[in-house]
Amino acid sequence: MTIFTQIVWLGGLFLEGVILIRSIQGKSFAKYSLFYVYIASVLVTSAALWVIYIYIAKPSVNVAVYWPAQYITLALGCGVIFEISRHVFAHRVSLDRLARWTMLATFGLIFLLVAVHAFLLPKWNVAANTADLERDLRVAQAIVLMTIIFLTGYYRIEIGKNVRGMILGFGVYVGASVLSLTVRVFIGPRFSTAWQIIQSSAYFAALAIWAVALWSFEPERPSKPPSDCDDESSAGYQALADQTQEILVSIGDHLDKPRTK
């Protein structure tokens, strides 16, 4: 492990501690519980890996502990996406549902592929393909995150400072992870050192973003729908959608006709 990686590692532990302390001081732990559970789990696993690295100093032990710990934090990382979706689409049931379905579908597909590999290829096993599996799971996280960002942009949904920081930090980390893991799988062990540096730097950057964005709790601006836009008036939405659709089709007909002449 390079000195740079060690510095980033210790810096990361420090920032994780700061984020957790600030969440307790600012009473925001309960508001973003899944996110802080993720940070706490990473803090615990990183500290444990650090102790193993310093005191046991056996690479085989380190590797044996690293991947299971990585999978636990990876699974909890899905909780962060869930948290983001829950806050961003707090008043948009359908969009929240769409984000969750996307999450379910992408993760389901990946686990299905793992199962297919395990059943059809006798020599294939998860332990020997950890980097592949992590990359696939990160890709799934990236797809869900992109869906959430696209929907917020498309419907111009206002996002508070805290959740914005969560999205940005997690996005940076997931994006860098997907790219570095892909290159690592492609190039092989020669890329391991660079991969470690990229991975730890990206996570440190994410922690720095989270520390700034979540320094103080900022409640989401109430985006209360007008009285005629509540859950019970789906007829109102349907009227808007029908009207737009009807005239769009009409325009389409007019635009298509001369071209087909």
Added chain:
Amino acid sequence: MIQLTFSLLVGFALLVILYFFVRGGKVSAEGSAQQLREARQTLDSLQFSLLPNDLVHRIFAKEDLEYVRRAAPSQVQSLFLSERKDISLAWVRRVRGAILGLMRFHRGHARLYAQLNLSTELLLAFNFVRLLTVCRLLEIALYVRGPYAAPGMVRTVAVAAGKVCTISEKSLVFLKANQIDPLRNDPSRHGASV
């Protein structure tokens, strides 16, 4: 190899989307009266100054071309064609702008509803993209072949523009713009603010 390419694409796409996410401006207040006022003003300017039939007919009138060809020297003819091309292009861009305006308007108000119909929204998004593409193709056709080379397309654009206006008008009525700012909706008070 396909898997690697796909993963790389996803990674890059996420970072690019994040870049735009960070750069994105502050979202205006939801369903603000300002939005409705702007939509109304755009619609008024389209209806009263850009879309009347005689104006559209005048821009694309073949008689003008025939007259210039008969009576003017070649320099004047080419100047005439060039200017008519510019005008027709500007006109098509306004139509495209109106469709974009409608799209923004629909999205801006659809987001207020908790229970969106996702299949309807997908269909609408598809239709918006299709229409915007067709408008862009028309723009290219006018640019390449000129306003008199594709009279069918010109008619199409004219009808489409009128339709877009109708859409916007209906949307504004539906959203009760009159109740929000009646003075702005009075045609006699264009540009006046209270």
